[in-house]
Amino acid sequence: MATPPPLLSALLRLVLSDDVTGRSIHGDLDQEFRQRARRDPVAAARWYRREALSVAGHTMARAVSPAARRRRHLVSRNGSKARKGDPMLQVFLRELRYAVRTLARSPRFTLVAAFTLALGIGATSSIFSAVNGVLLRPLPYPHAERIVGLWHGAPDLGYEQFGISPGIFYHYQTENQVYEAMGLFAPTQETLTEDAAAERVQAIATTRGLFDVLGIAPLMGRTFTPDETDEGGPMVVVISHALWQRRFGGDREILGRSLRVDGTPREIIGVMPRGFDFGGANREAELWLPLRMNLETSPPGSFSFQGIARLRPGVTPEGAVAQEEALLQRIREQYADSEAFINFLDAGGFHPISHTLQEEMVGDMQRPLWILLGTVGFVLLIACANVANLFLVRAEGRQREMAVRAAMGAGRGKLASHFLVESFVLAGVGGAAGLAVAWWGLPLLLRMAPPELPRLDQISMDGRVLGFTLAVTVLAALFFGAVPILRFRIPKLLGVLRYAGRGTTEGRERHHLRNVLVVGQTALAMVLLVGSGLLVKSFWEIRRIDPGFETADLLTFGIMLPEADYPGPLETAAFHTELLDRLGALPGVRSVGAVSSLPLAQSASGTAHDIEGIPTAEGELPPMFWYKYATPGYFETMGIAVETGRVFRRSDHEGDYGNILVSQALAERIWPDQDPMGHRIRTTGDTAEVGWNTIVGVVESTRDHGLREDPIEVLYYPMVGPRVEEDYATRQLTYAIRVQNPTQLVSQVRDVVGEMDPNLPLAAIQTMDEVVSDSIVRLTFTALALGLASFMALILGAVGLYGVLSYVVNQRTQEIGVRMALGAQAGQVQGMVVASGAKLALIGLVLGMAGAGGLTRLLQGLLFGTQPLDPVTFGGMSVILLGVGLLASYLPARRAATVDPVSSMRAE
Amino acid sequence: MRRKGYLGEFEQLVLLAALRLKEEAFGPGIAAELEERAGRRVSRGALYGTLDRLEKKGFLNWTEDVGGPERSGQPMRLFQVTKEGLAALRASREAVRKLEAGLEELLGETR
Incomplete structure (x- = not known):
C-alpha cells in the first residue's frame, strides 16, 4: 500500500x-x-x-x-x-510576539547579531553545499556503490597506479565470478569536420560493457553491438547530449546520419542523456567510439587502457581484488613465454587495485573539502560566541526587567523560555539571511573552485543543504540562548531589585563566562590563522620552485592533424615546419617551437629502453624513460637550457635522422660520471639496427608532473625518425610561442592556422602562466578559502574582544572615575584595560597554539616545504593575533582614559 | 459575532451533501459529493473548517467509527445533520423561495 x-x-x-x-x-x-x-x-x-x-x-x-x-x-x-493542546501554542505565540517586539526595540543589537550569524551560517552552508554535491550525493547510476575501477600497481617499479591491458581484461572478463558487467576503454581526442567549423573533442573508445556497467541507456538510439566493437567492425559513433545540441541543434532525426570523425565518416547510432559523466577523461567526452579490437589476441603488457566493472550484489571491492589475484596466477601461466611481461609482473610487485567509482571521482579533493567545512565550522563557532556575548551584555542590562518578571511570579523556566524564544527568533533571521548569503556566495565559490573539482555541476542548494542549515541554526540558537540562562538564577535576580541597580564593579564570577567566550574565540581564530599561514607559506614555496623552463610571456595551444588528411610522418612534419615558420614571422614573436606533451599540462608517454653497452641483467627490467617529440625552436622558446651538445635543427627531420636529446636527470642516472654524448638508445623489443638513436645533446630537466614532483627522465625525438615513412607521425603537437603579450596574439595565430588548413581547430589556448597556476589550483583554492575564513575569524574575534572590553569599561566608569579622582594617570588606566585584554588574548593564543599543533597535521598532504609545526608560521601568526588583540583593547582603553571623574560620579 | 441559525452558501451545500450521503457522510465522501453534484472543488482545509463550524452551531454532530490500515489506523467521523440543521436548511430554502417569487422569468425556470 x-x-x-x-x-x-x-x-x-x-x-x-x-x-x-x-x-x-x-x-x-x-x-x-x-x-x-x-x-x-x-x-x-x-x-x-x-x-x-x-x-x-x-x-x-x-x-x-x-x-x-x-x-x-x-x-x-x-x-x-x-x-x-492549544494552551502551549498560545504561550508559544505570545512569547514569539514578545520576543519579536523586544528585538525590534534594540535594532542595533539585532542587526549586528543577525549579520554575524548570517555570515557564519552562510559560509557554512556554502561549503556544505560543496561537500554535499561532491562527496555525499550519490552518483547518478543505479547502485553506483557497486561500480569499481580496475587498476593495477607495480610499486617496486615506482608505478603506484595504472590501468589495465586488453589481454588481462580479456581473462578477467571471461573467467571471473565477481563482476556482473565489465567495460574496457581508452580516452582519445578526435577532430570533427563537415557541416560546422572544425572542432577538437574528447572521445572514448570503448567496449559495449562500459554502458552496461554504468546502467545508463542512451537517450535515443542504441549503444554498440558485440560485432561493432570487434576488430574491423562497422564505423559507428554514439554522441553526447551536449554535442547533439551544439552541432545538430538537437535534431530528432539524428540517428543514421553520418559524422566525420578524424576524417572518416561514421554513422551516428545513439545519443547519450545529459550529464553522462563518470569522471576522469570521460568528464568532457562527447563521442563514444567502438574499441574495434580483438581482446583475446592483444598484447598483455599494454596498460594504457582503463577498466570499469559492476560488482555482483554482495561482492566487495576487496573480494574482487582477491579473485583478480587468483586469475593473475593463471594469466601468468598463459603468457609464460612472454619474458618481458613475466619480468614486469615479477619485478614490479604487480597487483590489482580496486576503487569504487565515487572514490575515484572524488579522489584527493575529499580532504580539502572536509578541512574547509571544519574551517567554516570554526568561523560559525566564533560568530556564535560573539552573539552569545552580545546576549550576555544585553541580559545584564535587562536584569531589572527580569527581576520584575520573577517577582511577579515568572518561574525560571518561564524566563529561560523567553531567552530561548528570543535566541530562536534571532537565529531564524540569521539563518534565513545566511541562506541568502549562501545563495549569492555559492556561485562565487564555484567560480573560484578548481575546474578539476569533480562533480562541480552537482553542487547546488538542495533539501539536504536546507536541512543542514536548519540544524546549524537550531544548534546555534541553543548555544547562545543557553548562555544567558545559565547566568540568571532567581534569588540573585531578587537581589538586584533590592539593591536597585547601584553601580559597582562586577565580581570576578560575573565576568567569567564572557572571558571564557573571548578566550575560546581567540583560540579558534589562532588555529585558523596558523592553518592558513601554513598553506600560504606552502604556496610561496611552490611558486619559488624552478620548473625547468621560463613561464612568463609564453602562449601555448594544441593542434591535431587528422590521419585522413595527413597520412604519414613526412606530411605532418612538413605541416608543422611550415606553421612554425609562419608563426615565427608574426610581429613580436621572439621564437616558436612545439612538443608532443607540454610540461605540467599533458603527460608524456613512457616505455622501456635498451642502452647500448649497458646490457640488462638477467631477471631485471630495462630502464623506463618518458619520451616526447620536439621541433627545432622548442627548447629556446621554453627557456629550457642546453647543458651539453646541441638542440634539434631542421636537418634532424630532413635527412639527418636518428639524433635524440635527453634530460639532465636521465643523463645523471645512466651516466653519472660519463659524458652521455654519442651514446645510443633504442626502444626495448626493437631489434633492428636502424632503431638505434644517438644522443646529440643534454637539456635541462623539467618538472612535467607537477611543481612538487621530481624533474623527469625524458628522451626527445625529432618529428621524423630513421624509418621515415613507417614511423610514428606526430599528429598532435602543442605549440609554444614566446611573445611579449601572449593573449593579444591569439587571433593572429588563428588566422595563420586557418590559412593553412581551415578544418584545423586550436585546442587548449593558454598562457604558460595559466598552465602553471592550473597545476597548483587545489592548493591555491584551499589556501585562498582558508585565508578568507581565518580573516573572518580574526575580525570576529577582535570584535568579540572589543565588545567585552567596551562593556567592562562602561560598567567600571564610576570606579575609573574614582581612581582618577584619587590621582591615577590616564596612562595607568589605559594600561590597566589593555592589560586585561592582552591577558585574554594571550590565554586564547596559547590554547590556540596547542589546538593548532594537533590539527595542522590534517593539512600534511597539502603542505609543501613547510612542516605542520613550522615555528615561523606559528610565531608570525601569534604576532598578528596579539597585534589585533591589542588594537581591539586599545580602543576601549582610550575611552576609559578620557573618563571625566566629576561627571562619572555625578551620574550616580 | 455570528447569529445562530444563519447559514452561509457553502454551509448549505455541505449540509445538503451530508444529507444525501445518509449514514456514509465522512469527510472525503462529502468532498466528492460536492465536486460531482455541485461542481465545487473544495480544499480540505476549508471543508474541515466548515464542518467544525457547523458542529459548533449545532447543525451537525458526529459518531466515531474505527479505521483500518487504509486510514493508517486513524478513527473516522461520520456526520449526521441534526434537527436544528434540518430546520436551518428549511428556513434558508423558504427565504430563498419567497425572495424568488415573481423573478422566475429573470432567473430562468427552476426544475
Missing part, C-alpha cells in the same frame, strides 16, 4: 490536535491519498501535499485568530468539548 509523503504526515501530526477530530482528519487524508495513489501515485502525492498544507494552514490560522480564541472561550463556558 502506498505511504503518504512522510514529511507532510509529520506536519499534520504536529498541527492537528491529538483527539478524534484531529486524527480523523489525518485518517481521511491518508485514505483518500491511497485511493488516488492506485490510479496515479504522482498525482496523489501532489494532491496530498496541497491538501495537507491547506489543512495545516487553516488549522493554524484558526488557532491564532482572535475571533477563534474568543469563540473557543465561549464554547468552553457553554460546556462543550474543550480543546486541548
Whole structure:
C-alpha cells in the first residue's frame, strides 16, 4: 500500500490536535491519498501535499485568530468539548510576539547579531553545499556503490597506479565470478569536420560493457553491438547530449546520419542523456567510439587502457581484488613465454587495485573539502560566541526587567523560555539571511573552485543543504540562548531589585563566562590563522620552485592533424615546419617551437629502453624513460637550457635522422660520471639496427608532473625518425610561442592556422602562466578559502574582544572615575584595560597554539616545504593575533582614559 | 459575532451533501459529493473548517467509527445533520423561495 509523503504526515501530526477530530482528519487524508495513489501515485502525492498544507494552514490560522480564541472561550463556558493542546501554542505565540517586539526595540543589537550569524551560517552552508554535491550525493547510476575501477600497481617499479591491458581484461572478463558487467576503454581526442567549423573533442573508445556497467541507456538510439566493437567492425559513433545540441541543434532525426570523425565518416547510432559523466577523461567526452579490437589476441603488457566493472550484489571491492589475484596466477601461466611481461609482473610487485567509482571521482579533493567545512565550522563557532556575548551584555542590562518578571511570579523556566524564544527568533533571521548569503556566495565559490573539482555541476542548494542549515541554526540558537540562562538564577535576580541597580564593579564570577567566550574565540581564530599561514607559506614555496623552463610571456595551444588528411610522418612534419615558420614571422614573436606533451599540462608517454653497452641483467627490467617529440625552436622558446651538445635543427627531420636529446636527470642516472654524448638508445623489443638513436645533446630537466614532483627522465625525438615513412607521425603537437603579450596574439595565430588548413581547430589556448597556476589550483583554492575564513575569524574575534572590553569599561566608569579622582594617570588606566585584554588574548593564543599543533597535521598532504609545526608560521601568526588583540583593547582603553571623574560620579 | 441559525452558501451545500450521503457522510465522501453534484472543488482545509463550524452551531454532530490500515489506523467521523440543521436548511430554502417569487422569468425556470 502506498505511504503518504512522510514529511507532510509529520506536519499534520504536529498541527492537528491529538483527539478524534484531529486524527480523523489525518485518517481521511491518508485514505483518500491511497485511493488516488492506485490510479496515479504522482498525482496523489501532489494532491496530498496541497491538501495537507491547506489543512495545516487553516488549522493554524484558526488557532491564532482572535475571533477563534474568543469563540473557543465561549464554547468552553457553554460546556462543550474543550480543546486541548492549544494552551502551549498560545504561550508559544505570545512569547514569539514578545520576543519579536523586544528585538525590534534594540535594532542595533539585532542587526549586528543577525549579520554575524548570517555570515557564519552562510559560509557554512556554502561549503556544505560543496561537500554535499561532491562527496555525499550519490552518483547518478543505479547502485553506483557497486561500480569499481580496475587498476593495477607495480610499486617496486615506482608505478603506484595504472590501468589495465586488453589481454588481462580479456581473462578477467571471461573467467571471473565477481563482476556482473565489465567495460574496457581508452580516452582519445578526435577532430570533427563537415557541416560546422572544425572542432577538437574528447572521445572514448570503448567496449559495449562500459554502458552496461554504468546502467545508463542512451537517450535515443542504441549503444554498440558485440560485432561493432570487434576488430574491423562497422564505423559507428554514439554522441553526447551536449554535442547533439551544439552541432545538430538537437535534431530528432539524428540517428543514421553520418559524422566525420578524424576524417572518416561514421554513422551516428545513439545519443547519450545529459550529464553522462563518470569522471576522469570521460568528464568532457562527447563521442563514444567502438574499441574495434580483438581482446583475446592483444598484447598483455599494454596498460594504457582503463577498466570499469559492476560488482555482483554482495561482492566487495576487496573480494574482487582477491579473485583478480587468483586469475593473475593463471594469466601468468598463459603468457609464460612472454619474458618481458613475466619480468614486469615479477619485478614490479604487480597487483590489482580496486576503487569504487565515487572514490575515484572524488579522489584527493575529499580532504580539502572536509578541512574547509571544519574551517567554516570554526568561523560559525566564533560568530556564535560573539552573539552569545552580545546576549550576555544585553541580559545584564535587562536584569531589572527580569527581576520584575520573577517577582511577579515568572518561574525560571518561564524566563529561560523567553531567552530561548528570543535566541530562536534571532537565529531564524540569521539563518534565513545566511541562506541568502549562501545563495549569492555559492556561485562565487564555484567560480573560484578548481575546474578539476569533480562533480562541480552537482553542487547546488538542495533539501539536504536546507536541512543542514536548519540544524546549524537550531544548534546555534541553543548555544547562545543557553548562555544567558545559565547566568540568571532567581534569588540573585531578587537581589538586584533590592539593591536597585547601584553601580559597582562586577565580581570576578560575573565576568567569567564572557572571558571564557573571548578566550575560546581567540583560540579558534589562532588555529585558523596558523592553518592558513601554513598553506600560504606552502604556496610561496611552490611558486619559488624552478620548473625547468621560463613561464612568463609564453602562449601555448594544441593542434591535431587528422590521419585522413595527413597520412604519414613526412606530411605532418612538413605541416608543422611550415606553421612554425609562419608563426615565427608574426610581429613580436621572439621564437616558436612545439612538443608532443607540454610540461605540467599533458603527460608524456613512457616505455622501456635498451642502452647500448649497458646490457640488462638477467631477471631485471630495462630502464623506463618518458619520451616526447620536439621541433627545432622548442627548447629556446621554453627557456629550457642546453647543458651539453646541441638542440634539434631542421636537418634532424630532413635527412639527418636518428639524433635524440635527453634530460639532465636521465643523463645523471645512466651516466653519472660519463659524458652521455654519442651514446645510443633504442626502444626495448626493437631489434633492428636502424632503431638505434644517438644522443646529440643534454637539456635541462623539467618538472612535467607537477611543481612538487621530481624533474623527469625524458628522451626527445625529432618529428621524423630513421624509418621515415613507417614511423610514428606526430599528429598532435602543442605549440609554444614566446611573445611579449601572449593573449593579444591569439587571433593572429588563428588566422595563420586557418590559412593553412581551415578544418584545423586550436585546442587548449593558454598562457604558460595559466598552465602553471592550473597545476597548483587545489592548493591555491584551499589556501585562498582558508585565508578568507581565518580573516573572518580574526575580525570576529577582535570584535568579540572589543565588545567585552567596551562593556567592562562602561560598567567600571564610576570606579575609573574614582581612581582618577584619587590621582591615577590616564596612562595607568589605559594600561590597566589593555592589560586585561592582552591577558585574554594571550590565554586564547596559547590554547590556540596547542589546538593548532594537533590539527595542522590534517593539512600534511597539502603542505609543501613547510612542516605542520613550522615555528615561523606559528610565531608570525601569534604576532598578528596579539597585534589585533591589542588594537581591539586599545580602543576601549582610550575611552576609559578620557573618563571625566566629576561627571562619572555625578551620574550616580 | 455570528447569529445562530444563519447559514452561509457553502454551509448549505455541505449540509445538503451530508444529507444525501445518509449514514456514509465522512469527510472525503462529502468532498466528492460536492465536486460531482455541485461542481465545487473544495480544499480540505476549508471543508474541515466548515464542518467544525457547523458542529459548533449545532447543525451537525458526529459518531466515531474505527479505521483500518487504509486510514493508517486513524478513527473516522461520520456526520449526521441534526434537527436544528434540518430546520436551518428549511428556513434558508423558504427565504430563498419567497425572495424568488415573481423573478422566475429573470432567473430562468427552476426544475
